[in-house]
Amino acid sequence: MEREAVLVGIDVGTSKVCTLIGEVSRDGRMTVMGHGTVVSSGLKKGVVVNIDQTVRSIAESVERAERLSGWKIDRAFVSVGGQHVESLNSPGQVAVSGPRKEVTREDVNRAVEVARAVSIPSNQVVLHVERRGFKVDGQEGVKDPLGMSALRLEVEVHIVSAAATAVQNLSKCVNAAGVKIDELVASALASADAVLSETEKDLGVAVADIGAGTIDLAMFADGSPFRTAVLPIGGNNVTNDVALGLKTSLQVADELKMSHGTCNLAAIEDDEEISVSVLGEDAGRTLQRRELCEIIEARMRETFELMRGEMARGGAGMLPAGIILTGGGAQLGGTAE
Structure with a gap:
């Protein structure tokens, strides 16, 4: 396989930091060269709360990937998560320039810049400007207007932004670990690109990446995103509920959740028993x-109600392809049901 490029991605999450090195061939295929996953320290709900701990976690993850691949990482694409990630859709309109009145790339870029000029809070920075679709003299559904005869060109873009300070702190940590940032990518859109097909995006679909501290949600229709959001709830909330309800440690609660837990109560036999170590007791x-599972089911029901509310605000009726669940939290038994 003739190498075209080597790409590196670093996913800095609440519970773990993952680094992946991929070799891209000239025909676009990617082969994994190496990866490194370590327990994450220094983040809470996707946001850096301790610089030194986060730097150590990133550096260790990068080092593991380097050892496996034999490749020295100097730059990477880095994920951005946390409830501070926001999105909006914005229109832009321009008159088509030039004597022939045919849409040029310059016209498209001008329309996008007009749409992008929408006011966002001063404490937010733009991560993505995704083109949703065009109108040519009022005609909707145009995907590529280049070369079309027109007097007026309209575009709608999906803008994803994040808190400036959160982005700055994450960038500091990555740079301090010896890595330059190629691009910051919203976690929800990164997950969508990893698991969704183009057909699903065209039909209308949502992807929910259920992490330890947050749920990254992205909704697509007509091939492009129209809502991106982060919910401040995740697998750690389930673990905390189990620890409190059963009076055990967080470590034991997490082990019980993954080994015996399900949110599908119909799948449980009445006589099933489990052993639990209790805080402050020898036996x-x-x-x-x-x-155990009733505690889990209650929290997961609340989680999916929050997801349903967010999807309803975004337009859940536009999702005939349904919802795709991914992330560590989606591995919990009964989640799909």
């Missing part, structure tokens, strides 16, 4: 598995 205790 553990035995309890019904249903007791």
